[in-house]
Amino acid sequence: MRSSTSVIIGVLAATMSLGQPTVAGAAPGEPAYRLWRGDPKLQSHGVDIDRMIADFVRKNDLPGIAMAIVQAPYIPRSAGYGVTDRQRDELASTKTMWSVGPLTQAFTAVAIMQLKEAGKLAIDDPAEKHLPNLPPAWRTVTIKELMQHASGIPDFRGAGYDAAKRCAPGQLVDLVRAAPLQFEAGTDVRLSATNFVLLGLIIERASGMSYEDHITRHQIEPLRLESTMFFRDFSKKSFLDRPAKPGFNQHSKFHTEVPFINPVEPAVGYVESGGKLTPIAPDATANLYAYGGLWSSAQDISAWDIALAGAVLVKDEADRDFIYKPTRLANGRIVPAMAGWEFTPHGFMEVKGNGPGFSAYLSRFTAADELVCVTLLTNKEGVDLTELARAIADAYNRGLGAGADPSVLLTQESKFGVAETVQRLKAELAAQNVPVFATFDHAQNASEAGLPLRPTSVVVFGNPKVGTKLMQERQAAAIDLPLRVSVWQDDRNRVWVGRQNMDALGTTYGIEDTATLAAIDKLLARLVAKSANVYAY
Known part of the structure; x- marks a missing residue:
């Protein structure tokens, strides 16, 4: 021995x-x-992850935020920052539940494929096969087209929907039942929550159980996701210690009851109105059902994300490919999106969006030399987490970002080529009545000079009524005005959209008109989102 x-x-x-x-x-x-991971120095452009998040929380006035990182099969980092309730001593933690909003679509898509593998439905089934009495215009719409957001069925959220009123799924469908299709099914893609409400109802008919029960039995329970549930489950599965008259410390039950040690708690969601954050009732998420009704922790989402990589949830590789690759429409057009996910050609995919009082984000880098996934959840509605998530990913695997210092240039990866991204940018500028002053095609100019350059363009635009305010305060800022957005293709064929960091411009010239800077920043962020993404968030 x-x-x-x-x-x-x-x-x-x-x-x-x-x-x-x-x-x-x-x-x-x-x-x-060949893949070596585990570098403890997690920085991007000299900034560590905790500082990135702290700066983001401050700039966006977030109550709290949670982050989790996947480097499969590990979750090397899971953390909460800030509070989940501004009126109570409740901290963001590894078990905090946040409404994950449109990330719910990804769970719904998995459920559809599970039922397909069980022989209870076919992807090409007309929706009417499982849901009798649909409007005549909807009867040929297939399950596949619902998943692709290619049905043409309008989004109930733009049809008199009252988020303060509790509605059953059928009532949501009724809001658009008489409305015409926005386009012929199978010819275009447009985000519509109604598509996933219908998929939820199909899941119920095909499985013989409620949508919530199916997700719980076939995804949540097998993966032991204790911080993942629906609002209906809060009373039995979450553990809030809220005494009627709290003392110096709100919490006492953890002294004697195990579930209250690092408890599973739902965060309070907030919406900004009039410069103030207003809390949203948690049951507001229930209306969004199979499109946005799920609650989860960043750590649980990450564990579920790891299960997506293999046959744990969806057995057949062809079925996984169907939901994790771009949409091919009936007319042959390829759209880089599917079931809430958006894709780029090199293996990057993300699903994101907002729910009542919350914002959520999940990205996956699936290339063999990348293999990083980032989950970010916050309890403030209307927050775009895309740029922060990319900076965090770059800290874990340098090269996943655009290579530009975000203190100067903020970037997002586009789902489209340079020319289409520029066209989408100009279309959005026109829609907002913002004049374009010039477009520079640097690649063409380089070619005329006999020099090689990958596609690179700059669009210059602005509103003199806005930009003049900054120059009235600091004329030297004129060198950085009008505004511009750059679009370029890098040596890995990734297409990036870059916008000026208005905080840097304000600091460089000592501009004190922070309201105008914030308004410009908001415009630029919206323009980049519209030009780089398939879905309108």
């Missing part, structure tokens, strides 16, 4: 002395695998 133990200790000591695993034939000190 002593001899065996000595041998084992000797082997362990020899292995540990190298600092990294090795394999036979590998040079001393070289990693055993």
